[in-house]
Amino acid sequence: MGRLRLALIDMYNKVPNEGMRCIKDILGEVKEEVDYQIFDLRGEDQLPDTSFDIYLSTGGPGNPLEEEGWEQGYFDLLQKLWEHNLTHSRKKYVFFICHSFQMASRFFGLGQLSQRHSTAFGAMRVHKTEEGKKDPFLSVFGDTFYAIDSRDHQLLNVTQEQLNKIGAKIVCMEKIRPHTDYKRAVMAIRFSDEFFGTQFHPEADAEGLIPYFGVDPQKKGIIEKFGEKKFNKLMKILEDPSRLNMAFRPIIPSFLQYAIQALTKQEEPQN
Numbered sequence: 001m002g003r004l005r006l007a008l009i010d011m012y013n014k015v016p017n018e019g020m021r022c023i024k025d026i027l028g029e030v031k032e033e034v035d036y037q038i039f040d041l042r043g044e045d046q047l048p049d050t051s052f053d054i055y056l057s058t059g060g061p062g063n064p065l066e067e068e069g070w071e072q073g074y075f076d077l078l079q080k081l082w083e084h085n086l087t088h089s090r091k092k093y094v095f096f097i098c099h100s101f102q103m104a105s106r107f108f109g110l111g112q113l114s115q116r117h118s119t120a121f122g123a124m125r126v127h128k129t130e131e132g133k134k135d136p137f138l139s140v141f142g143d144t145f146y147a148i149d150s151r152d153h154q155l156l157n158v159t160q161e162q163l164n165k166i167g168a169k170i171v172c173m174e175k176i177r178p179h180t181d182y183k184r185a186v187m188a189i190r191f192s193d194e195f196f197g198t199q200f201h202p203e204a205d206a207e208g209l210i211p212y213f214g215v216d217p218q219k220k221g222i223i224e225k226f227g228e229k230k231f232n233k234l235m236k237i238l239e240d241p242s243r244l245n246m247a248f249r250p251i252i253p254s255f256l257q258y259a260i261q262a263l264t265k266q267e268e269p270q271n
């Protein structure tokens with residue numbers, strides 16, 4: 001059978017970022033099995049059709065509730081992929097990161113998106129839920145793990161009824177902060193066997209981020225925006241391999257291996 005085809009949906013709207021480099025690195029690890037094509041959705045209005053096997057939709061800047069004009073096309077694509085999976089044995093696999101995760105929550109009608117009281121930025125502790133403890137994509141982690149977070153918005157108030165409608169499960173939540181009244185935001189959702197999304201950045205790599213954040217203008221920018229204390233804390237976590245489970249960032253590779261195995265097991269043509 002031929003190589004699998006992956007659509008990388010770039011949501012960065014041409015804003016410089018580390019996400020695309022990290023994702024391309026990860027996709028380099030499966031280059032024998034998977035070819036990928038980039039679609040600059042917000043910058044160039046490029047949207048893949050439904051012919052791809054796997055879709056990886058990135059993080060990006062801005063308010064996930066704002067209408068920029070590309071949303072309906074994106075939602076139509078998700079609708080077609082979701083319906084495809086309901087009626088075909090050869091499935092479509094979709095991974096949503098950060099901004100895309102927020103867009104997916106809008107598409108599926110889960111919870112409420114809102115602006116955080118302050119920007120979340122750094123290496124944050126994430127908690128698995130009971131469902132998360134059973135999730136194969138998270139199996140290498142303990143009950144809590146560190147992940148890179150970078151966002152101004154959050155997903156709150158997802159109800160069990162909303163989850164049940166599509167058969168989704170919340171698999172990670174923000175850390176518990178007993179000293180604040182803030183609600184804990186949702187950090188990862190398994191929408192289905194094939195659709196998975198994280199509010200954090202599972203593509204982030206410590207090896208690449210240390211030299212990136214550690215020099216100006218990034219270093220200066222972080223200190224100006226968040227203070228020296230937060231900068232030092234971020235670097236300390238990035239440099240401590242025992243705390244930094246994302247050093248080997250296993251979530252997206254697990255997703256890709258799962259998709260590759262399922263798709264190569266099945267002979268084409270389908271159904």
Ligand SMILES: NC(=O)CC[C@H](N)C(=O)O
Nearest residue numbers: 059060098099151152153
């Ligand atoms: N890094 C991201 O993708 C951020 C997502 C979104 N723009 C937010 O501010 O919450």
